[in-house]
Amino acid sequence: QQQVKQSPQSLIVQKGGISIINCAYENTAFDYFPWYQQFPGKGPALLIAIRPDVSEKKEGRFTISFNKSAKQFSLHIMDSQPGDSATYFCAASRDSGYSTLTFGKGTMLLVSP
Amino acid sequence: GAGVSQSPSNKVTEKGKDVELRCDPISGHTALYWYRQSLGQGLEFLIYFQGNSAPDKSGLPSDRFSAERTGGSVSTLTIQRTQQEDSAVYLCASSLDGTGIQETQYFGPGTRLLVL
DSSP states (O other), X not given: OOSEEEEOSEEEEETTSOEEEEEEXXXXXXXXXXXXXXXXXXXXXXXXXXXXXXXXXXXXTEEEEEETTTTEEEEEESSOOGGXXXXXXXXXXXXXXXXXXXXXXXXXXXXXX | OXXXXXXXXXXXXXXXXXXXXXXXXXXXXXXXXXXXXXXTSOEEXXXXXETTSOOBOTTOOXXXXXXXXXXTSOEEEEEOSOOGGGOEEEEEEEESOTTSSOOOOEEOOOEEEEEO
8 A cells, every 4th residue: 555645757847947746645644744855876865844733844946835634745846957857755754753754656857958 | 974875886696696785874873774766666664773672674575684783883684585576776774863753864875786
């Protein structure tokens, strides 16, 4: 059973455009939602994370939008740049160190020059 | 080094052989995780170590997989009698203290395993 569903599988955006990646979760006990960015040949790195006490979190060009009632959250990349081309993973867990992360299957983003 | 290191970076083996993958976490990090990344399948949790507590092995796919962590630092993931479906990237991550709220997991570059 896949507990975190991520879409789209791949995405092509023109430079300067907005990239949007969506995730949906099933476990209502989840209350920590990070996004990881992975470049080819590298391990994933934390990009931004949100807890459900807020509906939106912004860090630079990256914004997470969170909809608790719909059990959905999304990553928006504003003014997308070629350097943003990478694979993005959403994840979810209970906000406890004893809880392991459940990852989505990833979205390959290509930002064309 | 400042980050999580893994070795070897690439491993090619024959079906039926055993392999050992090594992870050196960030110094001072007490929590250590192993994940498997297969093409198009995202990151699959395998096992979690926290200090001296019994590891959470709930993600290990079969009894051919095992892991240990010596001295609360270096960890080794062992796959016995490898199968072609074991081909994947094996990622290790560590975090400062896995007992409180969720903390950032820092990932190593992974070991790319190919079973022929």
